[in-house]
Amino acid sequence: MAEPTWRERSRQSVDGPERTPHRAMYRAVGLGDEDFRRPIVGVANAAAEVTPCNVHLDALAAAAKHGVREGGATPIEFRTITVSDAIAMGHEGMKGSLISREIIADSVEVVTFAERFDALVAVGGCDKNLPGMLMAAARLNVPTVVVYGGPMLPGRFEGRDVSVQDTFEAVGRHARGAMGDEELARLERAACPGAGTCAGMYTANTMASVVEALGMMLPGGAAIPAVHALRRRSAEDSGRQVVELLRLGVRPRDILTRRAFENAIAVATALGGSTNSVLHILAIAREAGVDLPIDVFNAVSDRTPHLADMKPGGRYHMSDLFMAGGVPRVMRELLDAGVLHGDCLTVTGRTVRENLEAWEAAGPAPASDVVRPFSDPIDRQGSLTILRGNLAPDGAVMKVGPHHRGVFRGPARVFDREEAAFQAVSEGAIRPGDVVVIRYEGPRGGPGMREMLAVTSAIVGALGDQAVALVTDGRFSGATHGPMVGHVAPEAAVGGPIALVEEGDEIVIDVPNRTLSVAVPDEEMAARRARWQAPPPPYRAGALAKYARLFGSAAEGARTAP
Ligand code: FES
Numbered sequence: 001m002a003e004p005t006w007r008e009r010s011r012q013s014v015d016g017p018e019r020t021p022h023r024a025m026y027r028a029v030g031l032g033d034e035d036f037r038r039p040i041v042g043v044a045n046a047a048a049e050v051t052p053c054n055v056h057l058d059a060l061a062a063a064a065k066h067g068v069r070e071g072g073a074t075p076i077e078f079r080t081i082t083v084s085d086a087i088a089m090g091h092e093g094m095k096g097s098l099i100s101r102e103i104i105a106d107s108v109e110v111v112t113f114a115e116r117f118d119a120l121v122a123v124g125g126c127d128k129n130l131p132g133m134l135m136a137a138a139r140l141n142v143p144t145v146v147v148y149g150g151p152m153l154p155g156r157f158e159g160r161d162v163s164v165q166d167t168f169e170a171v172g173r174h175a176r177g178a179m180g181d182e183e184l185a186r187l188e189r190a191a192c193p194g195a196g197t198c199a200g201m202y203t204a205n206t207m208a209s210v211v212e213a214l215g216m217m218l219p220g221g222a223a224i225p226a227v228h229a230l231r232r233r234s235a236e237d238s239g240r241q242v243v244e245l246l247r248l249g250v251r252p253r254d255i256l257t258r259r260a261f262e263n264a265i266a267v268a269t270a271l272g273g274s275t276n277s278v279l280h281i282l283a284i285a286r287e288a289g290v291d292l293p294i295d296v297f298n299a300v301s302d303r304t305p306h307l308a309d310m311k312p313g314g315r316y317h318m319s320d321l322f323m324a325g326g327v328p329r330v331m332r333e334l335l336d337a338g339v340l341h342g343d344c345l346t347v348t349g350r351t352v353r354e355n356l357e358a359w360e361a362a363g364p365a366p367a368s369d370v371v372r373p374f375s376d377p378i379d380r381q382g383s384l385t386i387l388r389g390n391l392a393p394d395g396a397v398m399k400v401g402p403h404h405r406g407v408f409r410g411p412a413r414v415f416d417r418e419e420a421a422f423q424a425v426s427e428g429a430i431r432p433g434d435v436v437v438i439r440y441e442g443p444r445g446g447p448g449m450r451e452m453l454a455v456t457s458a459i460v461g462a463l464g465d466q467a468v469a470l471v472t473d474g475r476f477s478g479a480t481h482g483p484m485v486g487h488v489a490p491e492a493a494v495g496g497p498i499a500l501v502e503e504g505d506e507i508v509i510d511v512p513n514r515t516l517s518v519a520v521p522d523e524e525m526a527a528r529r530a531r532w533q534a535p536p537p538p539y540r541a542g543a544l545a546k547y548a549r550l551f552g553s554a555a556e557g558a559r560t561a562p
Pocket of ligand 1: 084
């Protein structure tokens with residue numbers, strides 16, 4: 001069934017005598033007559049030397065192009081940007097991270113729109129790549145397959161597997177004298193052994209798993225290590241498959257349904273995935289026109305146990321999940337228990353259930369304790385929880401686990417910037433039982449919702465991961481663990497209640513009741529509100545000022561919607 005998508009768009013740019021100039025330009029790029037008779041597939045490539053997450057993507061883009069050609073279409077590669085979340089972490093540069101998601105989405109959309117590509121292969125690695133590319137695919141609604149760069153292998157240090165997470169936490173131990181310069185330097189050299197995304201179930205690997213669960217990536221594509229030969233084969237298969245989707249007329253919005261998003265949330269929460277997945281899933285759903293309120297995360301978490309024992313909270317890295325059967329192993333457990341919607345369509349042209357049956361038919365999953373059976377989970381509920389209350393009327397996000405499912409109550413230690421909180425932790429001014437509040441770090445206030453990994457790692461390094469809670473209108477890295485509440489909405493910069501908290505106010509994080517509150521009477525909060533004044537914007541020109549004006553609420557994915 002060739003119509004309606006087969007060459008529907010590219011014929012606008014290359015067919016007929018009036019398109020002679022266009023073909024002349026393409027001939028100069030290297031295309032010929034046969035290429036113009038085929039559909040044109042854009043290959044969006046986020047390759048860059050700014051991060052190991054993306055340093056190897058050229059080879060995957062080349063494999064995808066080979067697959068597109070074999071499938072019977074013409075590939076045309078173009079670039080988009082990335083930033084490295086780990087390298088941007090802990091300083092002013094992190095304000096560019098969420099902005100990069102919007103730039104990736106806009107750039108992939110605009111090139112595909114302007115060149116009239118018929119379909120898209122999206123090749124990305126670091127945290128914001130796949131969410132940005134999927135947002136573009138949802139807007140464009142041209143047949144799309146996502147190719148992931150894959151996780152880095154863990155490094156080896158003093159007899160144990162380590163990743164960049166260990167280096168962040170080592171900074172806290174080093175600051176309080178529990179780790180020497182020489183040991184820190186040896187860890188630095190061991191933690192990141194080569195190409196790929198940060199090795200645990202942090203944001204990039206969570207989002208790759210989400211994309212696989214949504215059905216927008218070939219089965220198994222999330223967990224294959226960056227350096228594994230299967231990675232190129234999967235990229236080549238993806239190129240071939242996107243041409244098949246063109247023939248079938250299957251578009252992203254046929255796949256990105258409400259039920260598919262519920263599947264994605266179930267997988268993210270069963271994996272103990274990053275809180276950032278809440279933000280990105282909400283944003284992608286809105287781009288796809290799907291009604292997905294933030295409270296759906298609680299409903300799905302209630303029926304989804306935490307199954308995978310993954311870093312940062314657990315023991316294993318993404319390469320261990322790959323050896324244990326990958327994301328399909330988790331999906332199979334959830335499908336058999338009736339948690340997943342097996343009838344959702346995917347980029348294979350088959351349903352989730354059919355994909356998992358094919359995966360199982362390929363051979364038994366190896367025995368391992370990386371993924372626990374549904375009947376014997378790590379935790380009876382999923383890991384992602386939405387809190388509401390007088391401190392977060394529109395919602396806040398917390399990653400919970402067996403160790404922090406109770407009530408955390410303590411005095412607020414209030415900071416208006418991440419750096420001020422980091423300094424207080426480094427100087428030993430934060431004590432067990434405190435609730436560190438970091439505000440004016442929201443989508444508009446930061447701008448860009450900085451991730452507080454440097455602070456949370458310093459806290460964990462200095463005091464362990466249960467002693468101090470943190471509440472912020474910013475975000476957390478996927479590598480953060482402990483009682484940390486982020487995405488507080490409305491944010492401080494627009495007058496959210498978090499702006500009204502004062503030093504010493506009692507903050508209550510009540511996980512069983514899913515509330516986040518400040519124990520201050522309503523009349524006192526009203527009086528504080530009457531005195532509150534919005535601070536001047538931190539940037540008055542350039543990209544940061546522009547995006548600060550455009551960002552929406554974290555409770556709706558912090559998109560820059562028109
Ligand atoms: Fe790219 Fe961690 S910096 S995944």
